[in-house]
Amino acid sequence: MRKTLCGVGGLALSLVASGVMAQSLTQDEIDKLGNELTPIGAEKSGNADGTIPEWTGGLPTDAGQPLEDNFYENPFANDQPEFVITAQNYQEYREKLTPGQVAMFERYPDTFQMPIYETKRTVGYPEETYEQVKRTAGQAKLVNGGDGISDFSHGSFAFPIPKSGAEVVWNHMTRARSNVKRWYMQAMPQTNGSYNLIKMEEEVGYPQYMDDVNEAEVPNTLLYFKQRVNAPARLAGNVLLVHDTLDQLKEPRMAWVYNAGQRRVRRAPQVSYDGPGTASDGMRTSDNFSMYNGAPDRYDWKLIGKKEIYVPYNAYKLTEKGVKYDDVLKAGHINPEFTRYELHRVWEVQGDVKQGQRHIYAQRNFFVDEDSWMINLADHYDGRGTLWRVGEGHIAFAYKEKLPGYALETLYDLLAGRYIALGMYTEETSAPQYDFDPSYNQFTPAALRASGVR
Known part of the structure; x- marks a missing residue:
């Protein structure tokens, strides 16, 4: 049995930009969850012209036939695009595009296209997730201006009715997820399209779903993460281990790497912020993984508001x-x-590097899906204010598991003409395994050497 971690109505699309810290929710606001709002805080109703439908609970668990090796049947295999946005007509749709999407049409006018399909609000979660969100709504508190959160240990969707940009970012990082083991590829195509595959193996565990972890002893722990490179041979056996926390100023992320060539385990403080991503050829930062992760303390987060945007x-x-x-x-x-x-309706949040801090991305704009609180699109600007990298999180809903995830993450470097793609598994022997039942011993530095044996 898989273990799963267990807007806003009346807020117009023209929501005033805000960077203020949230106030406690009233009972009247909490009572909207599951009524005019979905159980995790999205607007349940559709939009005025009917192009976004009402949310009715998401896809049922039997939406497609079960397939072998944990793969899912495509429930929309026969769908056809309603229209296609191209470099020739994108100006007609510009109000529903992000600056990054516009830049992609201008950077690749002959090849970049966006096939637009009927909107289907497929995301839903198990009933226990909804019960937890209703029970804990209004309890979580931002720490140090949003750099961390407190009073919210081992739950999901800390701020279902967000009132600040930092709260939306924390919803992405505390979204409902599951213990998982997966095998996937990462590639960094050159400008001519040539690429080499980096084969990755990954295990993720959450304290509340690990039988040998006492949750009370690790109240600030968010997750345990282990990532091994399986190919090419020159990188095979290198392993990364991360322990992530809810308040990384109180307890910073702990990370270790095992280098197969040296056969040594070392602490890895560079695995954070704008440190280079694993085997990424400099094409992504550590905090680009899963669209965004880690301590958010280097940015001031401003809530721009809700918008209707064409998203993957x-x-x-x-x-x-x-x-x-x-x-x-x-x-x-x-x-x-x-x-x-x-x-779909998305929340836009803008992060600007704080005075006295540094990051290669001076500004980041996230477009966050209201139905899953997952970042769908991300625009990254350099220190000169130039749009540099455009991220896409291609969401697919694992309907049997009641769990959305990224089928593929892409990060396009507009200046270099290259990109990184990570997360694809269609040629692997198995799709992600959500019945993974890890022990804490799998996520200790002592276990890294065994994990890295070639």
């Missing part, structure tokens, strides 16, 4: 068993034939 969604074409990586990975960007965009 229901990306089942990128999860179908047997899809060839070579068919997906093309020069400049992934093949549009494997993408699906839909109109």
Whole structure:
């Protein structure tokens, strides 16, 4: 049995930009959860013109036939695009595009396209998740201006009715997830489209779903993460271990790496912020992983408001068993034939580097799906104010597990003409395993050497 971690109505799309800290929720606000709001805080109703439908609970667990090796059937395999946005017509749709999407059309006018499909609000969660969110709503508190959170140990969706940018960011980082083991690829195509595959193996555990972990003894622990490189041979056996916390100023992230060539375990303080991502050829930072992760303390987060944007969604074409990586990975960007965009409501949050802090991204704008609190799109600006990298999180809902995730993450470097793609598993022997039942001993520095044996 899989273990799962257990807007806002009346807030107009023209919500005034705000960077203020949130106030406690009233009981009247909490009572909106599950009524005019979905149980995790999205607007339940559709939009005025009907292009975004009402949320009715998400896809049922039997939405498609079960397949072998943990793969899912594409429930929308017969869908066709309603229209396609191209470099020739994108100006007609500009109000529903992000600056990053506009920049992609201008950077790759001959090849970048966005096929637009009927919007389907497929995301839903188990009943126990909804009960937990209702029970804990209003309890979590921002620490040190949003750098961490307190009074919210081992739950999900800390701020279902957010009132600040920091709260939206924390909803992404405390979104409902599961213990998982997965095998996937990472690639950094050159400008001509050539690439080498980096084969990765990953295990993630959450304290509340690990039988040998006493939750009371690790109240500030968010998750345990282990990542091993399986190929190419020159990198095989290198392992990364991370212990993440809810308040990283109180207890900073702890990270270790095992270098197979040296056969040594070392502390890895560089695995944070803008430190280089594992085997990424400098194409992503550590905090680009999972669209954004880690301590948010280097930014001031401003809530811009809610918008209707065309976002990558229901990306089942990128999860179908047997899809060839070579068919997906093309020069400049992934093949549009494997993408699906839909109109959804998103929260926009802008992060500006704090005075006295540093990061290679001076500004980041996140576009966060209201139904899952997952970052769908991310624009990254350099110190000169130039739009530099554009991130896409192609969301697909694991309906049997009642759990959304990223079928693929892409980060496009507009200046270099290259990109990184990570998370694809369609040529692997198994899709992600959500029945993974790890022990704490798998996430200790002492276990790294054994994990890295070639």
